[in-house]
Amino acid sequence: MAAPAAAARRLLRPSSSVSVSNTSRLLSTASPPPHRSPYTNSPVAFDWSDDDADNPTIPPPPSPAKNPELPPPYDPFSKKPALSEPSDPTNLQEIFHRMRTEGLTDYAIKMFDGLSKDGLTHEALALFAVIKDKGTMPDVVAHTAVLEAYVNAGPAHWRDAVRTYDRMLANGVKPNAYTLAVLARGLAASDRFSEAGRYLVDMLDRGMRPNVATYLAVFEAYVRMEKVEEGQLLLETMKGKGFMPDEEAVRRGMVKRGHVFRGVMNLLFGK
Helix, strand or coil: CHHHHHHHHHHCCCCHHHHHHHHHHHCCCCCCCCCCCCCCCCCCCCCCCCCCCCCCCCCCCCCCCCCCCCCCCCCCCCCCCCCCCCCCCCCHHHHHHHHHHHCCHHHHHHHHHHHHHCCCHHHHHHHHHHHHHHCCCCHHHHHHHHHHHHHHCCHHHHHHHHHHHHHHHHCCCCCCHHHHHHHHHHHHHCCCHHHHHHHHHHHHHCCCCCCHHHHHHHHHHHHHCCCHHHHHHHHHHHHCCCCCCCHHHHHHHCCCCCHHHHHHHHHHHCC
């Protein structure tokens, strides 16, 4: 445990100029490349002006600051959140402005933290080895940061989150377990239970195992929206791919006891 933690501290000391310049490029409008490695940056566009008319547009932020304030080195033993949440998650203009001017180091740390907590330490360290050894911010970090901003902004932006994911795949960038967990939980929170369930299946198809917080959020949405039969079909599909829910973990994960709790327990375990 000590060796990975020490490696994490070394890997997660940020390099500001690389992070900021690459982020500015990632959030600018450009034509997507035909194919790129999932571990390198590409001039990906997050402006869907040619998509649905109801898609909100975010005015381009000013040029990146020359000397942005850096976050402190990551402490894997700290109980504080890896990234402080924005005071107003619906203010996408300000959030994207901060991404461009301050870079994505904080978001990379948050991804590392999430992967590590799910036991994916090797994948987490490999992610940051790219940052330190190649001096680039992996595209998966940038796409996931934008995707997460959209799902946190509320139900009105769920389509933007899905578009971000689709654009990510179109540009040859492979999602990791953290990316798909953020998307599934965000859609479930917006009551888009069907879409959220689809990404649980996507995780399994990619050889990933959704953590209890992720699949619990999705099945809670099915119960909350009174779509239990559809939830049962999803569960059967997932079981056919090797998934089995953990009853003890589900009980620990559900704080509130009431209609939803009973409905989820009945759906998942027949109790």
